[in-house]
Amino acid sequence: MDKSLQVISMYVLTHMGLIFLLYPADMISSMGVGHWLAILFGYALHVTVISVYMKGLGYFPGEDLIDILLKWGRTAATLLLLPVAAYLFIILVSTTRACSEVITIIFLSGTPLWATAALLIFISTYMANIGSEALMRTGAMLACLSIPLVIFLLVMSFQNADWRYFFPAIDKKAATFSFLLNRDYIKSLFAFAGGFLFLGFIPSQVSYKRKKILRGSVLLIPLYIISVYGPIMTFGQNTASKFQFPFIMNIDTVEIDWLMFDRITMFFLLSMIMFNILFLAIVLWQAVRIIHRPFQRLKPVYPLLALSLIVFVVCISIPGWVFIEQLFWWNTILRFYAFTIIPAVTLTIGFRRGRKGSVAP
Amino acid sequence: MSRVTAAGPARKWLPALLAGLLLLPLSGCWDNKDVNHRALPIVMGIGKAETGYHVYLQVPEVTKKGLVTRMVNGTGPTVSEVIDRLSNNLENEVDLLHLKLIMFDRSYAETGLKDSITAFVRARDISPKTMIAISRDPIGRFFEEYEMAVKRNQMLLYDYFEKNADWNPEIAQTTVWQMFRSINSFTRDVAVPILGIGTSTPIDITGAAIIRNGRMVDRIAPSEALLVNIFNGRGAHGKIEVMNHATVLVLSNRMTHKSYIRGNRAVLNSTISIKVSLMETKGSPSADQIEQELEQVLEARFAKLLTKVKKQGADILGIGQLFRTKIPREKLAGWRDNYLPFMEVNVNVKATVQNEGNLK
Numbered sequence: 001m002d003k004s005l006q007v008i009s010m011y012v013l014t015h016m017g018l019i020f021l022l023y024p025a026d027m028i029s030s031m032g033v034g035h036w037l038a039i040l041f042g043y044a045l046h047v048t049v050i051s052v053y054m055k056g057l058g059y060f061p062g063e064d065l066i067d068i069l070l071k072w073g074r075t076a077a078t079l080l081l082l083p084v085a086a087y088l089f090i091i092l093v094s095t096t097r098a099c100s101e102v103i104t105i106i107f108l109s110g111t112p113l114w115a116t117a118a119l120l121i122f123i124s125t126y127m128a129n130i131g132s133e134a135l136m137r138t139g140a141m142l143a144c145l146s147i148p149l150v151i152f153l154l155v156m157s158f159q160n161a162d163w164r165y166f167f168p169a170i171d172k173k174a175a176t177f178s179f180l181l182n183r184d185y186i187k188s189l190f191a192f193a194g195g196f197l198f199l200g201f202i203p204s205q206v207s208y209k210r211k212k213i214l215r216g217s218v219l220l221i222p223l224y225i226i227s228v229y230g231p232i233m234t235f236g237q238n239t240a241s242k243f244q245f246p247f248i249m250n251i252d253t254v255e256i257d258w259l260m261f262d263r264i265t266m267f268f269l270l271s272m273i274m275f276n277i278l279f280l281a282i283v284l285w286q287a288v289r290i291i292h293r294p295f296q297r298l299k300p301v302y303p304l305l306a307l308s309l310i311v312f313v314v315c316i317s318i319p320g321w322v323f324i325e326q327l328f329w330w331n332t333i334l335r336f337y338a339f340t341i342i343p344a345v346t347l348t349i350g351f352r353r354g355r356k357g358s359v360a361p
Numbered sequence: 362m363s364r365v366t367a368a369g370p371a372r373k374w375l376p377a378l379l380a381g382l383l384l385l386p387l388s389g390c391w392d393n394k395d396v397n398h399r400a401l402p403i404v405m406g407i408g409k410a411e412t413g414y415h416v417y418l419q420v421p422e423v424t425k426k427g428l429v430t431r432m433v434n435g436t437g438p439t440v441s442e443v444i445d446r447l448s449n450n451l452e453n454e455v456d457l458l459h460l461k462l463i464m465f466d467r468s469y470a471e472t473g474l475k476d477s478i479t480a481f482v483r484a485r486d487i488s489p490k491t492m493i494a495i496s497r498d499p500i501g502r503f504f505e506e507y508e509m510a511v512k513r514n515q516m517l518l519y520d521y522f523e524k525n526a527d528w529n530p531e532i533a534q535t536t537v538w539q540m541f542r543s544i545n546s547f548t549r550d551v552a553v554p555i556l557g558i559g560t561s562t563p564i565d566i567t568g569a570a571i572i573r574n575g576r577m578v579d580r581i582a583p584s585e586a587l588l589v590n591i592f593n594g595r596g597a598h599g600k601i602e603v604m605n606h607a608t609v610l611v612l613s614n615r616m617t618h619k620s621y622i623r624g625n626r627a628v629l630n631s632t633i634s635i636k637v638s639l640m641e642t643k644g645s646p647s648a649d650q651i652e653q654e655l656e657q658v659l660e661a662r663f664a665k666l667l668t669k670v671k672k673q674g675a676d677i678l679g680i681g682q683l684f685r686t687k688i689p690r691e692k693l694a695g696w697r698d699n700y701l702p703f704m705e706v707n708v709n710v711k712a713t714v715q716n717e718g719n720l721k
Contacts, residue, residue: 032690106485111391122383126376167685168693235538238694239545249482252489253538262459263488 003136007199007208008216010139014195014282015220016150017275020247020268021102022328024227026188029241033167034174035232038185039224041177045339046192047217050199053343054210057200059350062207065200065342066293068349080345081290084197087334088287089311091194092280094327096120097315099276101324106248106269114316120277121315125308127281128288129301132205135282142278146271153268154226156254157247161233187328191224193339198282200346201289284308400453406434407477408466408500413438414477417464417504418447418455419511432508440477441484462492463537464556466500470570470577475544478575482541489538495570495577497557510563530590530611531583533569544575547693548681552589555580573675573697585666588659591633592616592678604654606646609637612715620683627684627704635659636715648714655712663708674701 027035060068069077100116108116127135179185199213231246234253240246251265261267288304295303318324406417417434433451437443448455463481465474481487496503528534533552543551552569559565569586571579581589591614619630637655646654670677674697681696688700 108392115391119383122379126380162679162682164682164685168688168690169686171690235542236546236549238547239542242545249489249538253536255490 002209003206004208004212004216006136006140007202007206008213008219009143010136010198010278010282011195011213011216012219012223013139013143013275014198014279015191016223017272017279018191018194019220019223019227020272021245021276022098023188023191023224024231024240024246025244026184027228028232028237028246030182030184030188031174031179032171032237034170035228035237036225037170037174037177038179039228040221042189042192043221043224045189046196046220047214049193049339049343050196050217051210051214052347053196054199054213056343056346056348056350057203058210059354060203062204064202064204064289065197065346066290067204068200068346071349071353080342083334083337084342085287085290087331087338088197088283088290089307090327090331090334091283092287092307092311093314093318094324094331095276095280095283096311097318097324099273099280100315101321102245102269103273105244107266114312117312117315120273120280121308121312124277124280124284125304127278128284129304132202132282132285135278135285136202136206138281139278142274146274149267150271153251153254153264154223154230156256156264157226157230157250158233159254159256161230163233165233165236166229183329186332187325189339190328190331190335193335195279197338197342198286200342201286284311394454394456398453399456400448400451401456401459403430403460404462404464405457405460406464406466406496406500406504407440407469409469409472410436412436414440414443415466415501416440416443416447417500418444419504420451420455430511432504434504440480457486458488460487460491462494463487464494464496464500464503467495467497467555467570467577468499470495470553470572473574473576474540474572475575478537478540478544481537487537489536489541491537493535493537493540493553495553495555497555497565497567503556503558506558507563510558513563530595531587532566533586533589534595535572540572540575543572548676548685548696549679550574550675550677550697552581552586552677553577554586571669571673571675571677573673578673578675579669581666581669584662585669588662588666589677591635604651604658606643606654607639607651608641609651609655609714610640612636612638618683620687622684622687623705625703627680627687627700629680629683629704629706630709631706632709632711633659634711634713636713638715639717648717652712652714656710659710659712660708663710667706667708671702671704674698676701680704680706 027039031038057065057068066077066081069080072080096117099120100113103116104111104113127138173179199208202208227247231240231243231250234240234250235243235246240249243249248265248269251268252263254264256264284304284307287307288300291303291307292298292300318327400418400420400422402418402420404417404419408415408417413436415434415436417432419430419432421428421430433447435443435447435450437446444455444457465477481491482489498506533554535551535553539551540553542549551572553572554569555567557565557567566583568580568582569589570577571581594616614633614635616634617632621628635655637651639651642651666678670680676697681693681701684696684700685693688696692699
């Protein structure tokens, strides 16, 4: 059965979690004007990579990334997958920590970090344990529950917008793509590179259509644009670049007289945390798929529990926000690897197979 | 693959039990504080003391007689420390979540509010939507008299600034986040209302302060504050305009701007079309006469306001916004110093009497 809709909602939701919390801050401070160009460039990269990736996967219907890489032999697969596992691990640690830090900064200032981190990890571990089909269904359900609210808040976020802050639309610096070398910009690419790998892990369980995913990814363009231009149009680039969470701040300025709630930020933030838990769950699940492969006799729940425990311990032993930023930065190399090498290798293996004419039925 | 197979009742119950345990962190107990153990101030006053700040809080309390408010104050090196101390001395914990208005002492506003505002935005315990005002009188006296006025007739200061309560378009309206924007933005400043203790009414709104980068540099009259509101598109609905011959009600206004750079100077030609309804007349002036008079009066007022804006280089009208398409960003950073004081602004008002009320 075609479950493309579930996969699309999973894909969009996990990206939303990535987009609205940390992405705008990096993006806004990476350049003075012409953010739209940088966003669209990042998106173009994203679409290119996922289409290459899915094209490669398409040569092996019903097989997942690990199966495909194993066709090059055990050693090659191990070598190729180890950095991916490390990448996923750092994502887990930094996302968990960043989320609990956001919760602490924005609303629960008295709650200790371990409590929020434990909650985040516990829920995502539970979800990861149930398996991918259930995860996909959860994604679809969360989409139904929170998308209307999120859309409402996204529209409202333009309440105080002054569209003139869009200008100057472009300058020489932006037009020559000098932002590509900007550290903040490279960091901001995590929002494009973080959430696509799961497409390679689900084919054996949840089938989807490549074209539909690509079409669904168009939904992300307005989200990327709003997350950056909402704050810019409300505050101006120079002011918005001072905020740790520009989009949350932007929602904070929205005043709705007829709504009984004074701070609608909470709703938005909780939706985003929910999406991030979903993201953590799917990343945990992927990581366990990789780790579990060599120890088939073991029940998958054991590596999962071990992994979550390690993530938890590492996560609460991080000293502060500066270190999280550092972690994000170090992860850039692995991210680059996962973003370029893995899709390229997948396509290469698939291409060779296809030429030999021995495509698996 | 990774589904746990239920191998016995323990396996079934364990997840349920663990899920039950989740309720503990989920409640966020560490931040739980009963509502009746919270003091929720609605107005905060801040003035400079010899060392640090003097902070006033108006805290509503529910008693048997109904809602009464109580004023508390304290001095300390930082605002948050004073609030902490007040919190310790009050029987309830002070929670600034529902703060509606922050009053700054005029002398403090004149030295610059950057530190306070930045701290508010950073700490997040105050909503960025909180209104800001400046007190004309020394803040200590203001709150003393205000307290007495409150005792006489229960009134809430912030009602004056609520759009759906007591606000009218002659009152400038500025929130914490707008002030923060003024501190950091290249092309945007704000006007903050100035309050004093009134003689027949509890409060006297005596105009607005011109803020440049978070520092009060000049003041304008209420009638000029109205122009600022018109210019910023905050609608002039219901405003009464007094002239030699008539009083009119502004129904709507529309603006078109043409901005360009000539040589090194910024030039702005603005046309403001304003539609009014007649309210009171002296004698029987014709509609044409009223329109003409209104145009003259408004143009003269704009000219006066613009002189102040240009002199101080404080862009409360947001004129710089209109030049964002014309000036590159590096130069835009110097907008307040290099362009605004030397710019040429031509305001052309077109008034139309839309109707004459109930009488012909």
